[in-house]
Amino acid sequence: MKLVIQRVLSARLTVDGEEISKTGKGLVVYLGVGKGDTEADADVAVRKISNLRVFEREGKMDLSALGVGGEILLVSQFTLYGDCRKGNRPSFTEAEDPTRANELYEYTAARLADTGLKVKKGVFGADMKIEQTNDGPVTIIFDTRH
Numbered sequence: 001m002k003l004v005i006q007r008v009l010s011a012r013l014t015v016d017g018e019e020i021s022k023t024g025k026g027l028v029v030y031l032g033v034g035k036g037d038t039e040a041d042a043d044v045a046v047r048k049i050s051n052l053r054v055f056e057r058e059g060k061m062d063l064s065a066l067g068v069g070g071e072i073l074l075v076s077q078f079t080l081y082g083d084c085r086k087g088n089r090p091s092f093t094e095a096e097d098p099t100r101a102n103e104l105y106e107y108t109a110a111r112l113a114d115t116g117l118k119v120k121k122g123v124f125g126a127d128m129k130i131e132q133t134n135d136g137p138v139t140i141i142f143d144t145r146h
Helices: 039-051 098-114
Strands: 002-015 018-023 026-032 055-057 060-063 071-076 118-121 128-143
Touching: 002 039, 002 071, 018 071, 018 118, 026 039, 039 098, 071 098, 071 128, 098 118
Parallel strands: 026 071, 071 118
Antiparallel strands: 002 018, 002 026, 002 128, 055 060
16 A cells, blocks of 8 residues: 555545535545555554654654544545556556455545544545645655555
């Protein structure tokens, strides 16, 4: 799994003009599921997301989303597996089949909620519009396989 984790003051996700999710202070997590990813990869992602110390205390990044009572907006993002090394059109051959990817996305959301975090979601496969106010900005890229 590939993740782009961004610290935000707020985020809002809409589909076809309808607000689906809205969060305050927390993290927006773009989650890409690759071929062969499993629940074990999702468990690694959950541990990282919930414990990543990217919120400041006394001038240092020392607190996690759990530590600040932050919210999570989890967004499925197959394009994180876009390979643009050849040509100008990305290839998505390393992205997981949509059915399996959605299963792992939902599994990840449920496990995150089990940690006590307030989790909001996007709509898998939809054309989503996301407004977010980044804080810092702080952006972390994480791959469960490396």
